[in-house]
Amino acid sequence: MADLHLDATLGVAGDMLLAALVDVGADTALIQECVGAVAPEAHISFSQTHRQDQRATRLHISISQKAPPRDWGTIRSELSGAGLPVEVLAQSLSVFDALARAEARVHGTNKDSVHFHEVGATDALVDVVGSCAALISLSPDRVTSGRVATGTGYATTAHGRLPVPVPAVLELLAATEATVIPGPAEFEACTPTGAALLATWTQDWLPGPTMTVDRIGVGAGSRDPAGHPNVTRILMGSNPNYGTTQRQGSEVLLECNIDDMDPRLWPSVLDSFMVAGARDAWLTPILMKKGRPAHTLHVLTSPEQSTVLTALVMEVTSSIGLRMSTVDKVSLRRRTETVEVMGHPVRVKLAFLADQLVNIQPEWDDVASIAEVVDIPAKTVLRRATTAATVAWG
Numbered sequence: 001m002a003d004l005h006l007d008a009t010l011g012v013a014g015d016m017l018l019a020a021l022v023d024v025g026a027d028t029a030l031i032q033e034c035v036g037a038v039a040p041e042a043h044i045s046f047s048q049t050h051r052q053d054q055r056a057t058r059l060h061i062s063i064s065q066k067a068p069p070r071d072w073g074t075i076r077s078e079l080s081g082a083g084l085p086v087e088v089l090a091q092s093l094s095v096f097d098a099l100a101r102a103e104a105r106v107h108g109t110n111k112d113s114v115h116f117h118e119v120g121a122t123d124a125l126v127d128v129v130g131s132c133a134a135l136i137s138l139s140p141d142r143v144t145s146g147r148v149a150t151g152t153g154y155a156t157t158a159h160g161r162l163p164v165p166v167p168a169v170l171e172l173l174a175a176t177e178a179t180v181i182p183g184p185a186e187f188e189a190c191t192p193t194g195a196a197l198l199a200t201w202t203q204d205w206l207p208g209p210t211m212t213v214d215r216i217g218v219g220a221g222s223r224d225p226a227g228h229p230n231v232t233r234i235l236m237g238s239n240p241n242y243g244t245t246q247r248q249g250s251e252v253l254l255e256c257n258i259d260d261m262d263p264r265l266w267p268s269v270l271d272s273f274m275v276a277g278a279r280d281a282w283l284t285p286i287l288m289k290k291g292r293p294a295h296t297l298h299v300l301t302s303p304e305q306s307t308v309l310t311a312l313v314m315e316v317t318s319s320i321g322l323r324m325s326t327v328d329k330v331s332l333r334r335r336t337e338t339v340e341v342m343g344h345p346v347r348v349k350l351a352f353l354a355d356q357l358v359n360i361q362p363e364w365d366d367v368a369s370i371a372e373v374v375d376i377p378a379k380t381v382l383r384r385a386t387t388a389a390t391v392a393w394g
Contacts, residue, residue, distance in 0.1 A: 004140035005209035007233035008148045011189025014127025015059045016219040016232040017197055022046050023057035024217025024234045026134035034133040035126050037082040041065045042126050049220050051229035056220035061123050071115045072100040090338035091132035093345040099196045102171035124193050131197055145202040147179045151189030168192040174275050177205040184228045203335045211237035251329050252306040256322040259294030269316050276312050277305045339388035344370045346385040360389045
């Protein structure tokens with residue numbers, strides 16, 4: 001089984017990721033064809049360069065006529081009408097949909113009201129569509145990522161000077177199981193486009209690649225700072241255990257019993273753990289001594305995040321202590337695909353026991369959003385998405 005691992009421990013941006021995909025062997029003819037279909041005013045090329053004496057591939061984009069920034073609706077229309085291969089279209093729509101959702105959360109609005117600025121420019125469109133075409137051409141069985149370096153300092157944006165990581169990047173990565181680390185760059189090392197591509201593609205977040213490495217791709221950023229190479233790396237190789245066994249690992253389970261907290265606080269408290277990087281957070285109703293009703297709070301987290309989440313439990317609840325235990329975790333191999341329901345993309349999680357597909361689950365946020373937009377019951381969208389996924393992969 002072919003694995004593709006995205007190494008963003010020095011940062012990631014759309015142009016760096018596309019260059020790394022080309023460096024590892026992506027089909028440049030398909031990339032050129034897809035980019036030309038959605039952005040005929042753009043010409044792209046690739047060259048060899050160095051970052052801190054490390055060889056890398058760099059993307060060059062020249063734009064003959066500057067287009068105004070696009071909003072989500074315009075991008076969706078342009079992509080849908082460009083005649084892209086179905087898989088490239090679905091991936092590209094999913095990436096921009098993730099960006100729209102993140103921006104909507106940042107600005108407190110719905111995604112259809114979002115007006116893209118930097119990520120709506122032609123070069124961002126090139127980065128996303130080109131990267132999606134490159135990934136499809138490589139056809140990995142699984143995409144994994146590790147820690148994501150965000151940089152430090154401030155970034156100049158259409159909304160002014162913002163701290164790094166900028167809000168959209170935080171929203172995108174908070175919705176995943178990514179571990180975010182600062183630095184090493186003293187600038188924006190992880191851009192919204194780079195974060196959206198990682199968040200959309202990554203099926204498993206791992207400390208590092210687990211594979212026999214066959215190929216390495218290195219993509220260069222536009223800057224060449226002193227002290228570290230400004231690159232994104234891609235590793236491709238084989239994993240003989242993937243696809244035949246379940247993946248396993250250890251997690252940390254934090255627990256405490258609480259009987260004196262206003263129950264109206266629980267929804268925001270549970271949300272705060274997920275935003276902070278918990279794998280899961282939930283409540284169990286219990287009866288304590290003297291017959292008092294209470295709840296057991298459970299927070300499942302990686303060992304790396306356990307210290308942060310322990311402090312957060314003390315901060316946002318009335319607990320003055322907790323239990324901590326290490327638990328073994330067994331989870332099915334899974335991947336995310338995209339189906340189309342009434343002209344809108346729906347992400348679908350597929351779970352496998354060995355090579356047998358045993359579960360199909362559409363993303364509820366996508367289902368609910370489409371139901372609202374087209375004004376039909378969510379259960380209808382859910383049924384259609386499940387049926388489409390079953391026909392395609394079941």
